[in-house]
Amino acid sequence: MLRKLMDFLKLLHQKSIGNEMIRKWVIQSNSLKNVSWTFMAKIVAMLFAVMLDILLARLLGIEAYAEWTFFYTTVSIMFYLAWFGINQSVKVFVSKQTTIQDRNVCICSGLILRTIVSLIFATIIIVYSEKIAVIFGYPEKYSHLLFLYKFAGALVICSCFTEFFKELCIGLQKYKSLFGITLTEFGTNFIFGLAGAYLLKNVIGVALGYLISGIILLIVGFSQLNSVQYRSKDMKSNFHKMMGKIFKYALPLAVTGISGMILTEMDIFMLGIISTKQQVSIYSIAKQLCSKTAHLNYALATGTLTSFAVINTANRENKKTELKRLSNLNLLITGIVVIAFVVTGPFLIRILYGDDYRFAGNVVIWLMPYYILYSISTFFSIFLDFQGKAGVRSICYSSVLVINFILNWILIPKYGAVGACIATGVSLVPYVLTVVFITVRIMTGKMQVNI
Numbered sequence: 001m002l003r004k005l006m007d008f009l010k011l012l013h014q015k016s017i018g019n020e021m022i023r024k025w026v027i028q029s030n031s032l033k034n035v036s037w038t039f040m041a042k043i044v045a046m047l048f049a050v051m052l053d054i055l056l057a058r059l060l061g062i063e064a065y066a067e068w069t070f071f072y073t074t075v076s077i078m079f080y081l082a083w084f085g086i087n088q089s090v091k092v093f094v095s096k097q098t099t100i101q102d103r104n105v106c107i108c109s110g111l112i113l114r115t116i117v118s119l120i121f122a123t124i125i126i127v128y129s130e131k132i133a134v135i136f137g138y139p140e141k142y143s144h145l146l147f148l149y150k151f152a153g154a155l156v157i158c159s160c161f162t163e164f165f166k167e168l169c170i171g172l173q174k175y176k177s178l179f180g181i182t183l184t185e186f187g188t189n190f191i192f193g194l195a196g197a198y199l200l201k202n203v204i205g206v207a208l209g210y211l212i213s214g215i216i217l218l219i220v221g222f223s224q225l226n227s228v229q230y231r232s233k234d235m236k237s238n239f240h241k242m243m244g245k246i247f248k249y250a251l252p253l254a255v256t257g258i259s260g261m262i263l264t265e266m267d268i269f270m271l272g273i274i275s276t277k278q279q280v281s282i283y284s285i286a287k288q289l290c291s292k293t294a295h296l297n298y299a300l301a302t303g304t305l306t307s308f309a310v311i312n313t314a315n316r317e318n319k320k321t322e323l324k325r326l327s328n329l330n331l332l333i334t335g336i337v338v339i340a341f342v343v344t345g346p347f348l349i350r351i352l353y354g355d356d357y358r359f360a361g362n363v364v365i366w367l368m369p370y371y372i373l374y375s376i377s378t379f380f381s382i383f384l385d386f387q388g389k390a391g392v393r394s395i396c397y398s399s400v401l402v403i404n405f406i407l408n409w410i411l412i413p414k415y416g417a418v419g420a421c422i423a424t425g426v427s428l429v430p431y432v433l434t435v436v437f438i439t440v441r442i443m444t445g446k447m448q449v450n451i
Contacts (some may be wrong), residue, residue, distance in 0.1 A: 011161060013220050017310035018048055018152075018246055019107075028264040036366045036445050037175035037178065037179045037303070038177055038298075038299040038300075038302050038303035039296065039303070041175075041178055041183070041299065042182070042295035042299035043295075043299075044187075045182050045186045045292070045295055046182050046292040048186035048190040048287070049188055049189075049450070050292055051190060051195055052189060052194060054349075054352050054353055055194055055197075056068065056193070056194070057281070057353050057354070057357060058353070058354055059106075059194075059198065060197060060358075062277065062281050062357070064276060065200060065281050065284075065293075066212075066272070066278070066280040066281045066284070067145070067203050067277075068203040068206055069268060069281065069284035070136075070137075070142065070268065070269070070280055071142070071144075071148045071203065071207075073137060073201070073268040073269050073272070074265075074269060075148075075149075075155060076261060076265055077261055077262060077265055078152060079156060079160070079261070080157070080257050080258045080262075081158045082117065082118055082122070082157075083160055083163055083254070083257060084121075084126075084254045084257075085158075085249075085251060085253030085254030085255075085257055085352075086093075086110060086117060086164070086246065086247070086250045087110075087115050087163045087166075087167040087168075088250070088253045088257065088385060089110070089246045089247075089249045089253055090106065090107070090110030090113075090114075090164065090166055090167060090171065090246055091167040091170050091171035092249065092272070092386060093106045093110075093171075093245065093249070094106050094110075094171035095170075095171040095172075095173075098414045106242055107168065107225075108234075109240075109243040109246055110164070110244040110246055111225075113243055113246060113247060113250075114160060114161065117160075118156065118160040118161070119157070120155045121156055122154070122156045123153070123154060127152055128388075129149040129152060129153070130149075131147060132149055133145045133146040133148075133149045134146075136272075136273075137272070137273070139240055143198045144202060144203050144204055146205055148203065148207050151207045151208070151210075151211055154211055154299075155210060155214060157217065158211070158214025158217060161217070161221055162185055162214070162217045162221060165181055165224060166178055166182065166368055168225070169181065169224070169335050173322050175303065175409060177224050179212055181217070181220060181221060181224065184220050185213065187422060188212070188213035188216050188217070189210055191213075192209030192210070192212045192213050193206045193209035193210055193213070195342045196208045196209030197209070197211055200269070220351065232252040239430050246323070249388070254387065255397065255398065256381070259398055259401050260387065260398070262401055266401075266405065266424075267283065267287070267408055267412075267421075267423065268284055268287060269402075270281060270405075270409070270412055270420070271283055271412060271420055272409045273414070274412055275354055275412055275416055275417075279416040279417045280356055282359045282360040282417055283355060283363055283417035283420055283421075284362070284365055285353060285357055285360040285364075286360045286364035286366075286417070287367065287368050289341075289349075290364065290367050290370065290371045290374075292374050293337050293371070294371065294374055294375055294378065297333055297334065297378055297379060298378055300326065300329060300333065301378060301379045301383070302382065305379075305382050305383050305386060308322075308323065311380075311442070314447075319443070320443045320444075323383070323439075323443060327379065327380075330375065330376070330379045331376075333375070334375040334376070337371065337375075338371065338372060341364055341365065341371075342365055342368065345364045346358075346362060346364070348361075352425045354396055359417075363418065363421060366417075366418050366421035366422070367421045367425070368424035370421065370424045371427040373428040373429065374423060374428065375431050376432050377428060377435055380436055380438075380439050384435060384438060384439065384442075387442055392434075396434045396435075399433060400427050400430060400431045401445070402429040403426070404423055404424060404427035407423030407426060407427060408420060408423040410423075433447070
């Protein structure tokens with residue numbers, strides 16, 4: 001009798017081990033599938049963006065290309081202002097909902113907020129477009145800038161909803177849909193942006209192409225949204241409360257998002273104001289390559305870190321081991337990219353972009369410290385967003401902006417694009433140290449999660 005009991009207990013133990021192994025295998029399989037879709041999305045985005053950049057640089061010439069990159073830099077800052085952290089906030093709240101009803105309330109609340117804030121910012125941009133153009137160099141330095149900013153309001157609305165749909169896909173862990181939206185976004189930007197530049201032979205054609213792409217994305221995005229059946233019959237009971245929560249958490253995310261974009265684009269903006277068009281062009285090429293390659297690191301983070309939305313005493317050790325493994329993988333990707341840029345960057349840039357942009361090959365090497373720091377900070381920043389630490393990040397990022405501005409103002413007049421590389425890289429150091437430190441404290445249980 002005792003032996004039978006022991007055999008039975010042994011069988012239960014074996015089954016529990018087997019079930020645990022199956023559970024881990026399912027989690028790893030889902031993570032691998034998610035990462036695969038996000039990597040595919042980012043690779044497609046990177047290829048289309050780089051190909052379009054190369055062709056526009058050759059087609060427009062160094063002067064017009066500088067005007068386009070300067071305009072798109074400033075309008076990208078407007079995008080982040082209008083996003084206002086809402087897209088990321090919705091992603092975080094959606095990922096934490098345990099019932100379909102709560103998820104539906106969260107999605108619809110976010111959609112209402114997204115619409116209101118987008119329209120407010122678009123209206124402000126349209127009303128003040130002429131003044132913005134004059135401040136940024138119209139008509140003396142950039143002759144098409146006024147006409148370009150007339151499109152900016154519409155581009156902002158399209159961008160707001162495109163990012164909303166993409167962040168929502170991440171929160172819902174619908175990575176196949178994320179791939180579809182990303183493919184549509186960068187594919188249509190490539191097709192219509194290039195067609196506009198070829199037909200009109202100027203930067204206005206590119207802007208028109210991007211606007212057509214944005215309208216297509218609105219149609220695709222709302223089609224994807226309908227497929228998750230986000231509407232709820234009893235939404236009136238608590239969606240106002242959810243809107244308040246989303247908006248409250250969006251505020252620190254808005255600060256970090258806007259600060260991050262300003263930090264990313266401040267160098268090109270300041271080069272466009274206080275340096276030459278040639279310096280803007282060569283730096284923009286190098287920065288574009290680094291930024292698009294960083295999509296690989298972002299793909300790893302978005303495809304895996306959603307599973308860290310809930311960390312407690314029971315799973316902390318397993319999560320700590322998994323986070324360390326993913327962090328090492330992120331560093332491996334970064335190392336491979338750096339080696340590839342240093343070895344082949346100058347040669348490939350000269351071949352692909354042409355001899356007029358050959359100095360961008362040297363600039364891209366100067367940008368490698370920035371890329372390393374950016375890839376590390378992106379990974380841990382996404383992790384901290386799921387832990388409710390956006391407020392802490394926003395304080396640090398604001399101080400980084402001040403450092404970056406001062407260094408750019410000092411270095412750009414003397415060193416041009418190289419000075420911008422140094423300023424951008426050095427200013428990121430305190431932020432990287434901060435996000436790594438906070439992550440360590442959370443994973444060791446010394447700092448509580450806020451959400």
